[in-house]
Amino acid sequence: MPTAELSKCLVNDRSERIPALDALRGIAMLAVVACHLVFPSATSQFDAIDRVMINGWIGVDLFFVLSGFLITGILIDTRDDGRYFRNFYLRRALRIFPIYYLLLVVLFVWIPFGSWVFAHGMSGEYGQLHAHQSWYWTYTVNILQERSSNLDWFWTGHLWSLSIEEQFYLVWPAIVLVIPRRHLALACAIAFVAAVGFRAWWVATHVHRLGAYVLTPMRMDSLAAGAFVAAMARTASGTRALRKLYRPIGLIALAVALPLLAVYGSDLQSLPMSVPGYSLNAVVFAAAIVWLLDDPRPRRWLDSKFLRRIGRVSYGSYLYHLPLIGVCVALRTRLMNFGDAGGLARIAAHTVWVSSVVALTLVVAAISYRLIEKPFLDMKNRVTS
16 A cells, blocks of 8 residues: 555544544444453352453553554644644544543532432442542543552543543644654654553552553553554655564564463453553554555455444443443342353353443444534534634
8 A cells, every 4th residue: 555545544533534443443442341341250250251351451452552543643644734733632622522521520510420329329439439530620530540559430440541542642742743754653662662661660669550551651652553653654665664564563463462361361460461461462453553554355354334333433432331331230230140150141141231231332322422422523624724
């Protein structure tokens, strides 16, 4: 694929989209939801289905790589625009803020929700969340989680990744603007290596390893991997290098990453996952993006209207799914008890739980996209013209 066509593929949230990347978003979102839908038996033992689903947390790594890839492509293509910062931040705000802050209003302001919390005996947990709400309004949930060594704040634990995204948006546009274009890929490679070093230092010097998973400096390798592909694809020599190397590098990373996931995937704070694991995932996903843009065959495999539609509502699905799981906690408890009988009962419990929550999440996300997100998305071209 020529460089010009690769560059055309790097457009995000505009009229020209790559359907395969929408499908990839959909896969990432379904993986994360699957991870959060795991429910162990009463003895807290995972069965074979659980062990597959628990590895769905790598969907967050895929989201990071996609974000670094797409955002960096936009920034490179618009760096000569006189309204570079204004347009970027306006477009990002219109895309991200409406439903995020709507969720916070529901969590912290909407009185009937508070009544539901107290009715279900969750007042203590909700009180802890309410007392720390300033971290949510300022996109610093990941810092709160590191300080408290707690990843599960009243069904809002997944918001740490959105905090990383926002912190990335704060600094990355300035870096792309300041660093000469010919040196940007090198800067991405340095950031990638630095993230691995930061995590190794954190694991070696801290008792609690959660910071290695949720803090932005520790996770910038995934963002940098996607950004590296976007920067390389903007030059003819870079495109040739990508096409030559993505297969061997991606396959080597995959060959190492899969055994790590099989053994340590259920403990994402383990040493093998904390230091090399996240970076290996990033390399695999970056290579997969190049593969999608270079080879039409995987694009045909991902040419699914279902996956593309899920990808279009993936932001809302990701944002809403964990609170919706919290709303369905009574159903979860009953299904766990039913599934403890084992055998077909376990399979039936899994099927009902996964299908019901996924369906509910997609319905809510689709309504949100149509009624809330799309009107703001339609404003993006007008406010930046």
